[in-house]
Amino acid sequence: MGNPNSGKSSLFNLCTGLNQKVGNFPGVTVDKKTGTFEVSAVLQTKVVDLPGSYSLYPRRADEWISYRILLGLDQEVQPDLFVIVADASNLKRNLLYATQLIDLKLPAILVLTMLDVAAKQEVFVNLSALEAELGIPVIAVNPRSGEGFDAFKKVVEKALEENPVSAKTFFLADPVCTAPIERIIQIRPAFSFYGALHLLLHQEVLLNNAADQQELSDIRAGYPIPFARLQGEEITGRYKKISEILSVSIQKQSKTHKKTKTDRIDLILLHPVWGYTILLFVLFLLFQSVFWIAEYPMSAIETGFVWLEKTLAPILPEAWYSALLLNGILPGLSGILVFVPQIMILFGLVSVLEETGYMARISFMTDRVMRKVGLNGKSVMPMISGFACAVPAIMSVRNIENRKERLLTILITPLMSCSARLPVYTILIALVIPNQLVFGVLSLQGLVMMGLYLFGVLMALTVAWIARYFIRIREKSFFILELPLYKSPRWKNVLQTMFEKAKIFVTDAGKVIMIISLILWALSSYGPPEAMKKTAALYDSQIQLYPDQQATLLKEKDAALLQTSFAGWLGKYIEPAIQPLGYDWKIGIALITSFAAREVFVGTMATLYSVDNGENNQQTLREKMQAAERSDGTKVYTLASGVSLMLFYLLAMQCMSTLAVVKRETNSWKWPLVQLLYMSALAYLFSFIAFQLLN
Numbered sequence: 001m002g003n004p005n006s007g008k009s010s011l012f013n014l015c016t017g018l019n020q021k022v023g024n025f026p027g028v029t030v031d032k033k034t035g036t037f038e039v040s041a042v043l044q045t046k047v048v049d050l051p052g053s054y055s056l057y058p059r060r061a062d063e064w065i066s067y068r069i070l071l072g073l074d075q076e077v078q079p080d081l082f083v084i085v086a087d088a089s090n091l092k093r094n095l096l097y098a099t100q101l102i103d104l105k106l107p108a109i110l111v112l113t114m115l116d117v118a119a120k121q122e123v124f125v126n127l128s129a130l131e132a133e134l135g136i137p138v139i140a141v142n143p144r145s146g147e148g149f150d151a152f153k154k155v156v157e158k159a160l161e162e163n164p165v166s167a168k169t170f171f172l173a174d175p176v177c178t179a180p181i182e183r184i185i186q187i188r189p190a191f192s193f194y195g196a197l198h199l200l201l202h203q204e205v206l207l208n209n210a211a212d213q214q215e216l217s218d219i220r221a222g223y224p225i226p227f228a229r230l231q232g233e234e235i236t237g238r239y240k241k242i243s244e245i246l247s248v249s250i251q252k253q254s255k256t257h258k259k260t261k262t263d264r265i266d267l268i269l270l271h272p273v274w275g276y277t278i279l280l281f282v283l284f285l286l287f288q289s290v291f292w293i294a295e296y297p298m299s300a301i302e303t304g305f306v307w308l309e310k311t312l313a314p315i316l317p318e319a320w321y322s323a324l325l326l327n328g329i330l331p332g333l334s335g336i337l338v339f340v341p342q343i344m345i346l347f348g349l350v351s352v353l354e355e356t357g358y359m360a361r362i363s364f365m366t367d368r369v370m371r372k373v374g375l376n377g378k379s380v381m382p383m384i385s386g387f388a389c390a391v392p393a394i395m396s397v398r399n400i401e402n403r404k405e406r407l408l409t410i411l412i413t414p415l416m417s418c419s420a421r422l423p424v425y426t427i428l429i430a431l432v433i434p435n436q437l438v439f440g441v442l443s444l445q446g447l448v449m450m451g452l453y454l455f456g457v458l459m460a461l462t463v464a465w466i467a468r469y470f471i472r473i474r475e476k477s478f479f480i481l482e483l484p485l486y487k488s489p490r491w492k493n494v495l496q497t498m499f500e501k502a503k504i505f506v507t508d509a510g511k512v513i514m515i516i517s518l519i520l521w522a523l524s525s526y527g528p529p530e531a532m533k534k535t536a537a538l539y540d541s542q543i544q545l546y547p548d549q550q551a552t553l554l555k556e557k558d559a560a561l562l563q564t565s566f567a568g569w570l571g572k573y574i575e576p577a578i579q580p581l582g583y584d585w586k587i588g589i590a591l592i593t594s595f596a597a598r599e600v601f602v603g604t605m606a607t608l609y610s611v612d613n614g615e616n617n618q619q620t621l622r623e624k625m626q627a628a629e630r631s632d633g634t635k636v637y638t639l640a641s642g643v644s645l646m647l648f649y650l651l652a653m654q655c656m657s658t659l660a661v662v663k664r665e666t667n668s669w670k671w672p673l674v675q676l677l678y679m680s681a682l683a684y685l686f687s688f689i690a691f692q693l694l695n
Contacts, residue, residue: 002085004052007113010143135166355489374468386416432642582641652683
């Protein structure tokens with residue numbers, strides 16, 4: 001247990017090493033990190049890293065998890081010992097939470113971290129005096145270097161044997177609460193006086209049993225309990241006691257505040273001009289690094305699956321299960337694993353920003369702008385991450401405390417132009433935008449590309465501004481943020497974060513991706529039996545007549561079978577609906593198949609236009625698409641239809657992996673469906689307007 005940024009997770013990683021796993025607490029999407037701790041040669045324990053809290057008055061979903069465990073109301077986690085982690089350089093604030101835990105009369109020890117930072121501030125802690133004042137064992141550990149860890153293990157081993165519960169009491173509630181608290185203790189003797197007070201305050205959310213809730217409501221109804229005043233008096237009283245504790249256990253050699261390294265760095269990074277300049281540069285590097293670095297492993301994964309398909313295709317028998325493997329399962333696996341490098345690299349870089357302390361500064365600087373549209377500064381990083389991939393970006397919204405702002409961020413993040421849209425943008429811009437310079441310097445095609453990204457950001461902010469009036473969550477928003485000290489990242493923690501996030505994506509979202517991939521394969525491979533047989537027979541006869549054109553005819557046969565399949569039937573079926581946007585039935589099929597992933601558009605077009613899979617594949621595809629005509633002889637790809645299609649891919653929710661992750665993060669299908677509907681409506685509206693204006 002402990003405050004955020006106190007070194008709690010670093011100590012957990014030091015205890016468990018790689019012997020840890022990440023799951024979710026039952027019923028919620030809050031991370032639950034557990035691990036195995038080898039305390040000694042004969043003692044092994046299970047360790048749970050609980051979400052950080054500043055006090056025993058929870059606001060965020062993760063703080064409620066810790067709160068229930070502390071009150072002994074979580075059947076899944078029943079600890080034998082609580083390890084309270086506190087930052088020695090900010091001991092006054094950290095001891096607020098520590099004294100609350102001590103008043104719950106739980107077996108606990110206190111671990112002080114960052115004594116080296118405190119020493120630089122000329123603050124020195126007398127561990128023995130502090131232990132005497134608190135009534136529980138106190139030990140100093142540096143989780144980053146491992147200093148004091150052996151002594152910590154001995155203290156833990158002894159504490160597990162002796163069950164240390166402090167006899168000290170740091171807060172006694174108003175006498176008006178004494179009678180109801182004593183009645184609660186009579187029916188729930190396991191609770192301490194302070195624990196019974198919290199049960200009295202929050203029984204409606206802490207107890208699952210209606211009868212228990214009613215029993216406590218009856219107790220509370222007979223007494224006029226001033227809840228707000230009680231909390232205020234408690235915090236004031238605790239800090240008074242903490243000041244007394246620190247006066248005998250802390251020695252300060254200097255009365256004046258010395259500027260630390262963090263203070264000097266913040267003069268630059270939080271500067272009203274240079275701070276924002278550096279922020280833009282950091283975000284640019286973050287986005288570009290994800291794109292540049294991930295390109296190589298992603299290409300390797302795709303190449304590996306292509307090689308695997310080419311290797312298996314000649315040796316597998318011609319049967320439905322071979323087609324299922326080659327055209328359904330392998331592409332589905334590829335669609336899952338190809339995202340893993342982006343997820344690992346993005347979370348690795350974000351972890352570096354968090355470990356160094358700069359992430360908190362980004363949220364602080366952007367809060368004012370984001371609040372104007374109903375968000376706060378913590379929404380910025382998921383949105384920026386969405387330029388690489390919406391999947392890990394949505395997974396990163398958990399640090400937003402306010403439920404409404406968290407939900408708004410999830411709803412708008414897919415409007416950021418992810419890297420999967422780049423192949424679509426690239427080929428369409430090359431088709432319909434002239435390759436010429438503006439003002440003799442700027443590329444028109446480059447300006448259009450940048451305009452698409454900026455338009456996505458503008459639409460995201462606009463949607464957030466509108467949606468905040470429809471999401472009926474009355475939770476108040478407070479942007480309270482601690483600016484931690486700047487530190488060098490612990491690379492072990494960074495690597496563990498990368499591995500954990502990739503594992504969560506593959507095991508959770510991957511299941512849904514595979515199911516939808518197999519459904520799309522079935523729709524594209526099968527159709528009305530008579531029509532499919534007739535089409536296949538027609539091309540088989542052509543191949544017999546013209547064997548020298550077999551390769552071309554086989555590709556044309558695949559395109560014709562696709563047109564005859566259920567997916568092709570859907571393309572023809574929706575053609576009247578998409579004609580006002582400037583699309584034909586082939587683009588309709590691409591809209592359907594690219595729901596698996598937006599970049600599938602290019603592969604679908606390659607199949608439909610029977611393009612060779614050679615080195616000049618992309619150029620040949622452009623030529624074929626450039627020459628494509630409708631039945632009336634007009635061009636399919638014009639400026640109007642091209643811009644319309646780019647806007648559709650910019651605004652539409654055509655990514656099943658994103659929907660799967662939204663479902664996981666919201667624990668409901670309601671919000672993925674809302675997202676799918678509103679983004680589809682936006683895409684249709686703006687594509688329609690663009691085509692009608694430019695046609």
